[in-house]
Amino acid sequence: MIVPILLGVITLAALVLAFLASKYWHWAHVLTLVAFYFATVGFLFLAAQTLSLRLEWQQKYTSTNEQLEEQVELSQALSRGSEEPGIANRLAAAGVNLPEGADGVRGITRARHLVTLKNRARGRVWRDARPIGVVPETQMVQVDFSIRQPEPSPDQAPIDGEPAAPAGPPPALGMEVGSIVYVFEQGPLQGAGDNPPNQFLGEFRVDAVEGRQAQLQPLDQFELDPQAQQRYLNSQGPWIIYQSMPADDRSLFAGMNEEQLRALLPESTVQEYIRDNTPSTPDDPPERLVGVDADGNLLPPDQIDQAARTIYRRQLRDYAFLLDDLEKERAQLVAREQAITEDLAKLAIAQQGAEKIRQYRTAERDKWRSDLAAVERELAAIQKLVTQLQQQAQNAKQLLATTLQSNARLAAVKAERSGVLTPVGPGALDIDAL
Numbered sequence: 001m002i003v004p005i006l007l008g009v010i011t012l013a014a015l016v017l018a019f020l021a022s023k024y025w026h027w028a029h030v031l032t033l034v035a036f037y038f039a040t041v042g043f044l045f046l047a048a049q050t051l052s053l054r055l056e057w058q059q060k061y062t063s064t065n066e067q068l069e070e071q072v073e074l075s076q077a078l079s080r081g082s083e084e085p086g087i088a089n090r091l092a093a094a095g096v097n098l099p100e101g102a103d104g105v106r107g108i109t110r111a112r113h114l115v116t117l118k119n120r121a122r123g124r125v126w127r128d129a130r131p132i133g134v135v136p137e138t139q140m141v142q143v144d145f146s147i148r149q150p151e152p153s154p155d156q157a158p159i160d161g162e163p164a165a166p167a168g169p170p171p172a173l174g175m176e177v178g179s180i181v182y183v184f185e186q187g188p189l190q191g192a193g194d195n196p197p198n199q200f201l202g203e204f205r206v207d208a209v210e211g212r213q214a215q216l217q218p219l220d221q222f223e224l225d226p227q228a229q230q231r232y233l234n235s236q237g238p239w240i241i242y243q244s245m246p247a248d249d250r251s252l253f254a255g256m257n258e259e260q261l262r263a264l265l266p267e268s269t270v271q272e273y274i275r276d277n278t279p280s281t282p283d284d285p286p287e288r289l290v291g292v293d294a295d296g297n298l299l300p301p302d303q304i305d306q307a308a309r310t311i312y313r314r315q316l317r318d319y320a321f322l323l324d325d326l327e328k329e330r331a332q333l334v335a336r337e338q339a340i341t342e343d344l345a346k347l348a349i350a351q352q353g354a355e356k357i358r359q360y361r362t363a364e365r366d367k368w369r370s371d372l373a374a375v376e377r378e379l380a381a382i383q384k385l386v387t388q389l390q391q392q393a394q395n396a397k398q399l400l401a402t403t404l405q406s407n408a409r410l411a412a413v414k415a416e417r418s419g420v421l422t423p424v425g426p427g428a429l430d431i432d433a434l
Contacts, residue, residue: 007041081107123244124174127186130237138217139229141204145173145212145237175214179206182245183216186238198322201232201239245320250276250313256374272314280310289314 036146074094077087091105092098094187098105128146175181185198203401204216213301218232218350253261280289291299291307299307312382 011037011041038161057161077105077107079108081105081110123242125243126175126241127238128172129183129186129239129241131235131239132161132213133232139232140207140215140217143214143241145214151221173209173212173214175206175209177206177209179243180204180219181206181216184240184242185235186240199231201235202228204241245323248316248319249314265335275312276314277311284312 291304
């Protein structure tokens with residue numbers, strides 16, 4: 001309120017001064033002064049409004065930026081998880097459903113991983129599947145599933161939840177069209193007799209199901225791996241088809257001795273399985289150690305100091321993730337190989353062009369060398385001719401000097417005989433005396 005009153009007083013004073021000055025100044029000067037005053041007042045008003053708006057928007061920007069950082073922090077905690085109790089309280093205050101008494105947030109990534117593991121554990125298995133025909137153009141395979149599954153061998157533990165083949169009409173296959181299945185060769189890992197080892201054949205898409213037969217279309221893994229494609233085409237079965245990639249489980253290798261494990265597993269990783277659930281050693285990494293109490297029960301990681309003993313436990317593997325990661329890495333290597341091949345082809349073309357240019361330049365150099373030799377010969381002849389001409393010019397000068405002296409003597413003798421004395425200097429010729 002003070003500012004408008006003060007501005008009004010100043011304006012009134014300015015108008016009074018302008019009125020008084022009009023008695024002594026020209027009216028145009030008075031109007032210019034009044035206009036300048038009001039323009040200045042308007043500018044100050046607009047500048048004050050601009051400053052006020054700037055301060056207001058700066059405050060809004062700072063507040064919004066702080067809110068954005070808080071939301072980003074909460075979003076990352078929801079995605080990746082967090083062990084900070086404050087994050088959990090803030091998420092609960094924001095309306096996120098969390099377990100009561102939770103000290104941290106598990107995170108969507110971890111929750112998805114756990115759900116994926118649960119889904120894989122519930123996947124179905126089809127044994128004794130035999131390929132009955134492959135379409136060479138599309139590599140699609142027709143697979144026949146036996147009605148009665150064979151008895152599992154002593155080396156193969158039965159799968160929980162897999163029902164026996166009932167009597168009567170064959171049961172439905174239970175394989176969904178469009179689903180992705182994982183195909184393995186059935187039998188011992190190391191093969192039987194002269195047969196090659198049984199291996200993972202790849203991922204397939206179910207294109208059609210009719211009765212106890214299904215059409216499986218391989219995914220794009222064979223486009224980048226000719227060896228895997230040839231192994232698939234040479235495989236005669238039987239196959240084991242999994243609805244989900246089998247998850248790593250310690251119970252699968254429980255009770256096997258070292259000899260059995262070395263027969264099943266590669267040398268690069270067998271030591272992990274041999275050491276699994278055995279007493280720890282000082283060289284073991286801390287993240288692979290687990291505490292056990294006196295009764296043999298596993299202790300939480302934060303109570304490992306209270307353990308009666310520690311054991312070594314190998315890291316479980318997510319084979320679907322590892323195979324997918326290896327597939328991406330192989331695709332990158334193949335793309336890099338193709339790029340290098342293209343670069344080599346371009347370099348070969350460039351080398352051919354450079355070789356043609358070199359041959360052209362070599363021929364041109366030889367030609368210029370021949371021309372240079374001819375020019376050098378002509379130069380030598382010219383220099384020789386110049387030397388001869390210089391010698392002839394020197395001889396002519398000497399002859400001319402001798403002739404002039406002789407003419408001078410003859411002129412002196414003639415002048416003496418005629419009685420006219422004409423002084424003649426040495427080596428000079430008097431034309432009048434002749």
